[in-house]
Amino acid sequence: MAKTIIVSNRLPVKISQENGKYNYMPSEGGLATGLGSIYKDGDNIWIGWPGLAVSKADHQKEITKKLKTESMKPVFLTNTEIEEFYEGFSNETLWPNFHYFNQYIVFDDDMWRAYQKVNRKFARAIAEVLEPEDTIWVHDYQLLLLPEMLREFAPKASIGFFLHIPFPSYESFRLLPWRRELLEGMLGADFLGFHTYDDMRHFLSSVNRLAGLGNSNGMINVDNRKVMVDALPMGIDYDKYAESAAAKETLEREARYRESIGAQKLILSIDRLDYSKGIPQRLKAFELFLEQNPDYREKVSLLMVVVPSRDQVGKYKELKEEIDLLVGRINGNYSRLNWTPIHYFYRSFPLNALSAFYRMAEVAMVTPMRDGMNLVCKEFIASKLDKKGVLILSEMAGASKELSDAILINPNDMGELVNAIKTALTMPVKKQMANMISMQRSLQRYNIHHWVNLFMERLHHIKHEQKALETQ
Ligand code: F6P
Numbered sequence: 001m002a003k004t005i006i007v008s009n010r011l012p013v014k015i016s017q018e019n020g021k022y023n024y025m026p027s028e029g030g031l032a033t034g035l036g037s038i039y040k041d042g043d044n045i046w047i048g049w050p051g052l053a054v055s056k057a058d059h060q061k062e063i064t065k066k067l068k069t070e071s072m073k074p075v076f077l078t079n080t081e082i083e084e085f086y087e088g089f090s091n092e093t094l095w096p097n098f099h100y101f102n103q104y105i106v107f108d109d110d111m112w113r114a115y116q117k118v119n120r121k122f123a124r125a126i127a128e129v130l131e132p133e134d135t136i137w138v139h140d141y142q143l144l145l146l147p148e149m150l151r152e153f154a155p156k157a158s159i160g161f162f163l164h165i166p167f168p169s170y171e172s173f174r175l176l177p178w179r180r181e182l183l184e185g186m187l188g189a190d191f192l193g194f195h196t197y198d199d200m201r202h203f204l205s206s207v208n209r210l211a212g213l214g215n216s217n218g219m220i221n222v223d224n225r226k227v228m229v230d231a232l233p234m235g236i237d238y239d240k241y242a243e244s245a246a247a248k249e250t251l252e253r254e255a256r257y258r259e260s261i262g263a264q265k266l267i268l269s270i271d272r273l274d275y276s277k278g279i280p281q282r283l284k285a286f287e288l289f290l291e292q293n294p295d296y297r298e299k300v301s302l303l304m305v306v307v308p309s310r311d312q313v314g315k316y317k318e319l320k321e322e323i324d325l326l327v328g329r330i331n332g333n334y335s336r337l338n339w340t341p342i343h344y345f346y347r348s349f350p351l352n353a354l355s356a357f358y359r360m361a362e363v364a365m366v367t368p369m370r371d372g373m374n375l376v377c378k379e380f381i382a383s384k385l386d387k388k389g390v391l392i393l394s395e396m397a398g399a400s401k402e403l404s405d406a407i408l409i410n411p412n413d414m415g416e417l418v419n420a421i422k423t424a425l426t427m428p429v430k431k432q433m434a435n436m437i438s439m440q441r442s443l444q445r446y447n448i449h450h451w452v453n454l455f456m457e458r459l460h461h462i463k464h465e466q467k468a469l470e471t472q
Contacts (some may be wrong), residue, residue: 002133003043005126006035009086009142011048011072015063022063024070028351030375031139031164033237034448038456040071047125050074053082075125077118084114087313090142096315097176098141098168099276099370104315105175112178119145119185123153132156135459138189140164145181148188160459161189164234165372166398167199170206180210187211187222190466191459195373195398197231204229226469228462232454233402234373235447241382244355253356261360264339265300265425268361270354270376271368272309273346275319278369278394278411279306283326283342285367285417290334290341292418298339300425302365303357307348320346358383363424365392366399367411373398377406378443387433387440390424392417402442405435 012032014025026032039046050067054060054076067074077085088111096104123146126136130150135158138146147159173179183206186192194200200218207213213220218229244250267286271277286302306323310316327344334341349357358364358380366377374397381391381403393399393406400408407420 001043002131002135003045004038004041004135004137005044005129006039006046006137006139007122007126007143007146008046008048008139009090011046011050011067011074012036013050013067013070013072015050015052017052022059022066024066030234030236030448033240034234034452035137037449038452045071045073045129047073047122047129048075049077049086053077053079055079073125073129075122077121081114081118081121083312084111085118086142087310089115091310091313092315093176094141094144095165095276097172098165100166100168100172101275101370102172102175104275107177116145119143119149122146123149126150127153130154130157134158135456136160137162137455137459145185146188148185151188158459158463159189160191160193160455161186162193162232162234162455163199163203163372164195166196166370167194167203167206169202170209173202173206174210179206183207183211187213187220187227190225190227190462191455192227192229193232193455193458194229195231195233196401199372199398200229200231226462226466228458230458232451232458233398233446234375235443235449235451236375236378236382237449238382238444238447241355241358241379242385244351245359245383245385247352247355249352250355250359253352254359257356257360261301261303261343262338264298265363266361267300267302267363267365267421267424268357268380269302269304269365270307270357271305272307273311273316273320273323274309275315276368276370278367279304279319280322280326281369281411281414281417282365282367283323283330285414285421286342287326287330287333288414289418289421290330293422296425297334297341298336301340302342303361304342304344305349305354305357306344306346308346354379355383359385361389363390363392363421365421366397367392367394367409367417368397369394369411371397371399375399377403381436381439381443384436384440387436388429389436390427390432391435391439392420392424402446403439405438 012027016023092106137160139162147161204215220227327342364380377393377399391406394411395408409416409420
């Protein structure tokens with residue numbers, strides 16, 4: 001029977017090594033929960049990198065055996081591949097280009113070759129388990145070449161691709177010397193999904209200008225094969241966050257945290273360490289807010305969580321130093337014995353702790369310079385069981401297209417950011433609740449399960465149409 005193969009750079013598991021033993025922790029990421037019901041079913045499987053370098057053959061065997069029991073198949077990367085494919089081409093070339101940080105791009109042919117080589121490695125791993133009629137769902141910018149590689153040896157397979165980060169405008173994308181190959185790689189899919197209409201439009205424009213292919217309502221004709229493109233904004237597992245916000249452990253944590261932090265209002269900021277997230281800009285806006293509004297000092301604190309990420313990449317290391325300096329400066333200038341302006345954590349937290357933070361915060365500041373979607377703002381909303389709280393959201397986050405009841409800001413406009421903090425802190429409860437209820441309704445409906453079903457439906461629909469055409 002035909003099966004479904006999920007492919008992403010990282011497997012939905014965190015593996016760590018302690019005293020020569022491997023520990024396995026299931027990932028709590030949105031994708032892992034959303035696809036859980038698919039990849040654990042029957043012969044279905046998830047293929048990806050286990051997230052660490054494993055060179056010894058017997059260790060690779062041990063990990064492969066263990067993961068098999070969880071319907072996963074690892075693709076092992078060497079240290080050089082991690083450096084050149086993951087940290088390099090994926091995160092020093094594609095990531096800055098797709099997020100409009102073009103001054104950060106590293107153009108390096110060796111990295112490009114590593115990217116091709118690793119995409120090929122993934123293709124081979126898939127080939128080992130692939131049957132002609134299987135469905136393959138490829139995820140994200142690390143694997144843009146994979147759909148075409150798969151198409152070569154499995155012309156009948158249903159191949160879907162979803163991009164989790166923005167697709168840049170043609171003017172940004174054309175800077176990449178490998179733009180044509182990247183597009184052709186993606187066009188190997190039958191169905192391509194993007195978070196927003198704008199991402200999809202940018203992709204279609206590049207396809208038109210670089211590959212000379214037009215489209216009719218998102219349908220592209222590639223070598224007599226139909227490729228469909230659409231915008232499908234990813235949702236969250238709404239019930240999981242709402243339930244966690246009501247859990248006993250969360251409430252206990254909230255009481256403990258509140259006791260140590262005091263009664264002041266809280267503005268929440270949670271991100272992975274990334275320059276696309278606008279963390280220094282947010283800190284500067286908070287600093288300016290305190291400077292311009294002395295009566296708010298000692299009455300409001302910023303609770304800032306930065307989750308370590310890609311810390312071997314130069315720009316991420318620099319960003320970490322910049323954040324440390326800014327937090328030090330602001331706390332140094334404004335702290336009182338009974339009040340800390342910024343509670344800063346450079347670490348990750350378990351779900352119950354995050355839920356406690358979401359519950360405690362009057363305001364969440366989600367102000368990326370650019371973000372494919374952003375799920376933190378959705379998690380904040382789902383956790384607000386009393387419907388009180390205000391979201392300040394960047395127009396540059398994909399989520400802003402759905403969450404128009406948030407306070408929408410341009411993260412480059414410092415004045416607007418500062419005003420938004422004041423507006424949020426003084427918003428009447430009635431208005432807070434009206435906005436929250438409307439956003440909750442939409443997120444409850446367009447949740448992660450809805451997104452997965454819609455993607456699969458579209459993929460099967462286009463495949464069905466292709467088959468009908470072939471038999472005509
Ligand atoms: O936002 C894109 C993305 O790939 C997410 O899917 C993922 O959670 C995040 O970046 C972290 O990526 P990495 O694998 O580099 O830690």
